[in-house]
Amino acid sequence: MTFTLKWMEWTLPTAIFCGTIFLTVIAMTIWQTVSPSMERRGFLPIPTTPGDRLFIGILSSCYLFLAWVGFTQWNLWVLPAIILCWILVVMRWG
Amino acid sequence: MEKWPDNKAWLLVLPVFVIVAFSAIIPLLTVINYSVQDIFGPGQSVFVGVDWFREMLQDYRLREALWRQFLFSGLVLIIEIPLGVLIALAMPKRGWKASAALVTLALPLLIPWNTIGTIWIIFTRPDIGLLGAVINNLLGIPFDHTASPLDAWITVMLMEVWHWTPLVALLAYSGLRAIPEAYYQAARIDGASAWSTFLYVQLPKMRGVLTIAFLLRFMDSFLIYAEPFVLTGGGPGNSTTFLSLYLVKIALLQFDLGPGAAFSLIYFIIVLLFSFIFYQALQRVGKGETV
C-alpha cells in the first residue's frame, strides 16, 4: 500500500489558502484554551463567541467571493484585502 | 445545570474527529485544489484561477437547477409537515394497534432510495402501472412522466411525499406521546374544543420535534439524488434536474473535474449557510424548552 498525495493535485495558492485557515483555527483553539472568552452581543443578531465570529466572517467572505467572481469583472487582487478587513471588523465588533 | 468544564473531554471526541475528518476534510481539500485547475489526467493540470467559479456561476443551467431545488424543497415542506402532523394526531395511542401503525408507517423509510424510484416507475407507468393506468384509462387524462414535465413533477412530488411524510409523522407522534395526560385533562375541564387543544396544548409541545422534522426534511430534500435519478433521470429535458443530479452529471458522468469541483464548493457554501441558520434555530428551541 503506497499512500501518495499526488492525486490531490496541490497548487501553491490553494496550499496557502488552506494553510492559512488551518493555522487560524489552531491559533484560535490555543487562544481559547489559554484564556476562554465569554459570549457577547455585537452588531450581529445573535450572541457570539470569537469562534462563532470567525466562522461567520469566513462564511460571509465566501459569499462575497462568489458575488465578486460571478457578477462583476472587478480586479480579483483587491478582494483579499476587503475580506481581511471584513473578518477583522466582525471579530472586533460582531 | 452547568456542564463540567474540562478540556480532557477532547480525548473522548477524538475518535469521532479522526474518522469524520478522514472522510470530510481530505475530500474537501481535494475539491478546493481541483476547483482552480484544468485537469487532463493524473499529474497533468493547468492552473486556471477562478475561471471555473465564474463559468459555473454564470451557467444558466445551474441557476435553473438551483431555483428548481428551492421550489422542490419548499413544496416538500408545505405538504409534508401538516400532513405528517395530521397523521400523528389520528394514529392510535396505545396497544397493539399503535405498534402495528408505527411499524407500517416506518416501512417506506427503510426502502433503499433507488428501490423507491423503481417502485414508482412500476406504479406510474401508463401501460403496466396501477396509478398510470387509472389516470389514463379510467379518468381519461393523458399522464406520462417520461414525456410531460408537469407529470414528471407530480410523480416526483408524490413519490417524495409518500417516502418521507412518515418521518415527519413519527417525529410528531413521539412529540405528542411526550405530553403528560394531565394537560389533556386540564383542557377537558376547561371545555376546550379539539381545535383549541391542538392549538394551545399540542402544537407548542411539539415545537421541538417539529423544528427537527423541518430541518431534516429541508436538508434531505435539498440533497435529493437517487429517487429522481432512477425515476426520471432528471428529465424530460432538464425539468427534474435538481442540484445533485446536475452536479453528478458534470463531475462523474462528463468527468469535468474542475467545473465539478467549483460547483461542489458553491453547493457546499449554500448548504453551510442553511445549516448555520438552522443550527441557531435549533439551539434557541433547545433553550426555550424548559420542560
Next chain:
Amino acid sequence: MKVRKRSIALGIYYFLLLLPIYWMLNMSLRTNASILATFSLFPTDFTLENYIKIFTDASWYMGYVNAIIYVGMNTVISLTVALPAAYAFSRYQFVGDKQMFFWLLTNRMAPAAVFALPFFQLYSSVGLLDTHIAVALAHCLFNVPLSVWILEGFMSGVPREIDETAFIDGYSLPRFFITIFIPLIKAGVGVTAFFCFMFSWVELLLARTLTVTNAKPISAIMTRTISATGLDYGLLAAAGILTILPGALVIWFVRNYMAKGFALGRV
C-alpha cells in the same frame, strides 16, 4: 362520530401507503411477458421464477450479502466512536465544543454528490476501493454525526447526579460508562443503531461510486440492470421486494423502542 371519521381517514392513508408496495409485489410474482401483455390487479399465472433467479445467481444474491456486511460494519463503527463523544458533548464543556458539534452536523447535511468524486480517489490511493470497509467508512461521514446527535439527546436526559454518585463510589469513567451508563440509555442505543442501519442501507450514490464488483451492493446492481437488459420488470420488482425485507425485519425488532425511544430522545 368524530373518532370514526379520523380512523377512516387514517385507513385511507395506510391504504395509499401500502398500494405502491403491493403493486411491486404483484409484479414480482409474474413473468415479464405476462406483465407487458395483460394488466391485472392480481398475479395471473403466478410464478416464483424471478425470486429463484436472484437466489441462484451469485451476481445477484452477493449484492445483498455485500450490503449487509458494510451496513453492519458501519453501524458498529458509528456506535463505538459516537458513544464516548456523545457523552463528552452531554456532560463536559470544552474548548470548541459548540463549533465541533456544528461541524459534525454540517457533514450530515453535506451533499454526498460533493464528496463522491474525491472519495473515489481517496480510497483508491489507500488501496481500499471496492472493499466493504471503504463503504462503511464513507457512510460514517453522515452516520457518525447523526449518532452523536441522537445519543447526546438521550444522554442529556439522564440526570448527572447518577454520574457523580458513581464517581464518589470509586467507579472509573470507562467502568461506569460500560456497566451503568450504557444500560441506562439502552433504548437510545437501539434507536441510534436503527437510524445508522437505515441511512447506510438506503444510500446509493457513495456505495455505487466506491465499489466495482467485490463489494457492490444490491441497489447498485439493480440500477445496472435497468440500463443494460432493457428492463425485466418482474426481476426488477423481485429484487426491489427483497431490498425491503431487511428493513422490515429491523423495524420489527425495534418496534417497542420506537415510540418510547423517539419520545425520550430529541432525535
